[in-house]
Amino acid sequence: MEKKFSEKPSEKKLEEQDRILEEITQNDYEWGFETKIAIDALEKGLNEHVIRQISKLKGEPEYMLRFRLDAYNRWKAMKEPHWAHFDYAPIDYQDIIYYAAPKSEREKALDNIDPELLETFKKLGIELDESKELPKVAVDAIMDSVSVKTMYSEELSKQGIIFCSISEAIKNHPDLIKKYLGSVVPSGDNFFSALNSAVFSDGSFVYIPKGVRCPMELSSYFRINAKESGQFERTLIIADEGAYVSYMEGCTAPMRDKNQLHAAVVEIVVLKDAEVKYSTVQNWYPGDKDGKGGIYNFVTKRGICKGSRAKLSWTQVETGSAITWKYPSIILKGDNTTGEFYSVAVTNNRQQADTGTKVIHIGKDTKSTIVSKGVSAGASQNSYRGLVKVMPNASGAHNFSRCDSLLMGNRCGAHTWPDIQCQNDNAIIEHEATTSKISEEKLFYCQQRGLSAESAVSLIVNGYAKDVLNQLPMEFAAEAQKLLSISLEGSVG
Amino acid sequence: MLLEIKDLHASINGKQILKGVDLKVDKGEIHAIMGPNGNGKSTLASVIAGKEMFHVDSGEILYKGKNLFDLNVEERACEGIFLGFQYPVEIPGVSIASFMRAALNEQRKYKGLDPIDTFEFMKYMEEKQALVGMTDRLANRSVNEGFSGGEKKKNEIFQMAMLQPTLAILDETDSGLDIDALRIVAGGVNKLASKDNAIVVITHYQRLLDYIVPDFVHVLADGKIVKTGDKELAKELEAKGYDWLKDKGEL
Numbered sequence: 001m002e003k004k005f006s007e008k009p010s011e012k013k014l015e016e017q018d019r020i021l022e023e024i025t026q027n028d029y030e031w032g033f034e035t036k037i038a039i040d041a042l043e044k045g046l047n048e049h050v051i052r053q054i055s056k057l058k059g060e061p062e063y064m065l066r067f068r069l070d071a072y073n074r075w076k077a078m079k080e081p082h083w084a085h086f087d088y089a090p091i092d093y094q095d096i097i098y099y100a101a102p103k104s105e106r107e108k109a110l111d112n113i114d115p116e117l118l119e120t121f122k123k124l125g126i127e128l129d130e131s132k133e134l135p136k137v138a139v140d141a142i143m144d145s146v147s148v149k150t151m152y153s154e155e156l157s158k159q160g161i162i163f164c165s166i167s168e169a170i171k172n173h174p175d176l177i178k179k180y181l182g183s184v185v186p187s188g189d190n191f192f193s194a195l196n197s198a199v200f201s202d203g204s205f206v207y208i209p210k211g212v213r214c215p216m217e218l219s220s221y222f223r224i225n226a227k228e229s230g231q232f233e234r235t236l237i238i239a240d241e242g243a244y245v246s247y248m249e250g251c252t253a254p255m256r257d258k259n260q261l262h263a264a265v266v267e268i269v270v271l272k273d274a275e276v277k278y279s280t281v282q283n284w285y286p287g288d289k290d291g292k293g294g295i296y297n298f299v300t301k302r303g304i305c306k307g308s309r310a311k312l313s314w315t316q317v318e319t320g321s322a323i324t325w326k327y328p329s330i331i332l333k334g335d336n337t338t339g340e341f342y343s344v345a346v347t348n349n350r351q352q353a354d355t356g357t358k359v360i361h362i363g364k365d366t367k368s369t370i371v372s373k374g375v376s377a378g379a380s381q382n383s384y385r386g387l388v389k390v391m392p393n394a395s396g397a398h399n400f401s402r403c404d405s406l407l408m409g410n411r412c413g414a415h416t417w418p419d420i421q422c423q424n425d426n427a428i429i430e431h432e433a434t435t436s437k438i439s440e441e442k443l444f445y446c447q448q449r450g451l452s453a454e455s456a457v458s459l460i461v462n463g464y465a466k467d468v469l470n471q472l473p474m475e476f477a478a479e480a481q482k483l484l485s486i487s488l489e490g491s492v493g
Numbered sequence: 494m495l496l497e498i499k500d501l502h503a504s505i506n507g508k509q510i511l512k513g514v515d516l517k518v519d520k521g522e523i524h525a526i527m528g529p530n531g532n533g534k535s536t537l538a539s540v541i542a543g544k545e546m547f548h549v550d551s552g553e554i555l556y557k558g559k560n561l562f563d564l565n566v567e568e569r570a571c572e573g574i575f576l577g578f579q580y581p582v583e584i585p586g587v588s589i590a591s592f593m594r595a596a597l598n599e600q601r602k603y604k605g606l607d608p609i610d611t612f613e614f615m616k617y618m619e620e621k622q623a624l625v626g627m628t629d630r631l632a633n634r635s636v637n638e639g640f641s642g643g644e645k646k647k648n649e650i651f652q653m654a655m656l657q658p659t660l661a662i663l664d665e666t667d668s669g670l671d672i673d674a675l676r677i678v679a680g681g682v683n684k685l686a687s688k689d690n691a692i693v694v695i696t697h698y699q700r701l702l703d704y705i706v707p708d709f710v711h712v713l714a715d716g717k718i719v720k721t722g723d724k725e726l727a728k729e730l731e732a733k734g735y736d737w738l739k740d741k742g743e744l
């Protein structure tokens with residue numbers, strides 16, 4: 001038999017991995033399409049006139065305009081924070097459109113919604129037709145600055161549940177808005193919350209009355225479509241005594257060369273014996289593989305467990321955005337309250353994420369759990385930043401934190417900044433952290449059983465993130481698993 | 494001939510490890526490869542499985558009559574080559590059951606078959622678990638995470654049972670096993686051996702060969718197979734040590 005050594009396994013393998021890498025990094029971001037639809041937009045830039053226009057366009061009562069102007073004045077006096085582990089070109093706040101809305105009016109009846117809009121959400125996997133939806137998930141669909149459609153509002157209202165756009169709530173439920181808007185995240189809390197408070201355009205509002213268990217998952221789907229516009233949504237969730245709700249949030253945006261700003265505020269109020277589960281799958285456009293374009297995601301999310309035995313749980317799967325700046329926080333004010341934070345943050349190519357949580361133990365016997373799983377690939381930077389603070393009166397407080405990083409390749413970075421401040425001798429605080437790599441050995445083991453490199457990475461990462469994925473509602477879990485694999489495609493090689 | 498290795502030379506980081514290995518393995522045979530530490534036994538196993546860090550300098554391997562180097566790692570696995578690892582890795586968060594299901598389905602896909610149905614898979618898995626005495630509790634734990642040495646090796650043999658390879662290479666499957674575990678693992682291997690497959694066990698000690706009786710015993714020393722015999726050779730080695738070969742001028 002003649003000898004033939006033209007192809008040596010190691011070289012062949014490398015070539016193949018290069019090919020896979022190339023193929024997949026050239027894959028389009030699946031959600032990157034643009035909807036051609038007429039929009040009403042304000043001129044670029046931010047000033048008092050723009051804020052008055054937004055308020056006027058939305059037909060807001062006077063109290064809201066005052067809220068906005070007050071926030072704007074605070075914002076003007078503030079400076080953009082730069083303590084996060086980021087490197088990005090300065091944002092020109094005068095080069096952003098602060099209000100853009102699809103021309104067609106928001107309609108209750110499906111027939112009156114622009115078919116182009118329905119088609120857009122359908123393409124994103126969101127079915128807005130109530131007669132078709134199975135299993136039942138009530139969706140508030142938000143395109144750019146306005147809510148397009150909120151489903152099942154009527155059915156939910158029979159139980160006293162309010163699920164509508166925040167614009168509607170401002171008009172129809174001023175008492176709740178005046179009482180709670182800005183009560184958890186004050187306008188002047190930080191630069192981005194002040195900006196949001198001044199210009200927020202739409203978002204979701206949820207109120208679950210006393211003792212009511214919301215019978216279906218509530219969900220908001222945020223879509224940025226317009227060019228050069230920012231999205232500034234505002235969400236407010238109130239669970240009255242003994243109430244329960246599970247809320248999910250998803251988001252995507254078209255692929256554009258220019259960075260777009262997203263600065264949202266989410267406030268959650270959990271009263272005595274109530275429970276709120278808030279799940280996010282964040283998949284904003286991350287930019288291309290050289291770091292061009294992508295969403296700048298500066299988000300303030302905070303909830304308060306006000307009454308005793310209240311429970312709040314944040315679960316997030318963060319795969320998108322060029323920049324993610326986000327620390328969903330929990331204030332455990334009532335006695336025996338519970339807070340949970342479960343997070344998977346995946347960064348690939350040139351993405352930068354600085355995310356984590358803050359938990360403030362104020363009440364007695366308060367309990368918190370933090371599970372953070374970072375995955376960095378490509379030339380990305382992934383940071384965990386967390387604060388656990390136990391106040392002097394919080395005797396019996398208990399925190400458990402687990403903070404893991406997984407690295408792929410040798411060009412990415414993983415960083416953790418955990419901060420623990422304990423002012424009570426009775427508190428128990430545990431912190432565990434690991435850093436690991438998807439090693440050649442691990443990949444080889446999987447491949448030797450017949451799995452491709454891609455499948456092996458997907459399997460390993462999903463296993464690593466399992467503790468977090470298990471927290472997601474069923475409707476989201478499968479989607480999130482798929483997303484993790486897609487986000488990391490092309491990262492082996 | 495199932496596997497035919499001809500004058501194989503391989504190196505790692507420029508250091509030559511295999512210096513002309515010749516070996517023939519056919520279906521229905523059990524081979525044992527013995528030899529002192531650091532003489533290339535595990536390297537040979539890794540080169541057959543396709544591990545990237547080893548560089549094939551010259552020579553060839555024919556598998557089912559075809560050039561093995563044309564296939565990547567996973568293709569070799571799908572073609573029926575199985576490596577029982579000396580140091581199996583941990584995969585946190587992935588149960589043995591889901592790991593095996595993923596592997597089995599990828600191998601089925603390679604063969605043009607549909608993914609295995611859930612019920613069928615559970616039944617199949619139960620059957621193979623019984624073969625190596627693997628409990629449900631173990632099967633539902635994450636792959637090798639926190640496993641004892643014996644559990645890890647049992648898991649390797651279980652995976653072999655699940656994937657039904659044509660050529661199984663067991664790299665020091667006996668290392669770190671107490672006598673009971675050794676019996677169970679060897680018993681599993683014996684049950685899996687058939688006229689349709691071949692098994693190559695790599696070991697230091699004759700001990701394993703009391704349970705898995707080889708048709709051929711090879712001594713690999715200094716990157717070459719220096720002596721081949723039957724099971725009596727292993728006993729002789731055990732009694733006289735490798736120095737015996739050295740004294741005879743064969744090493």
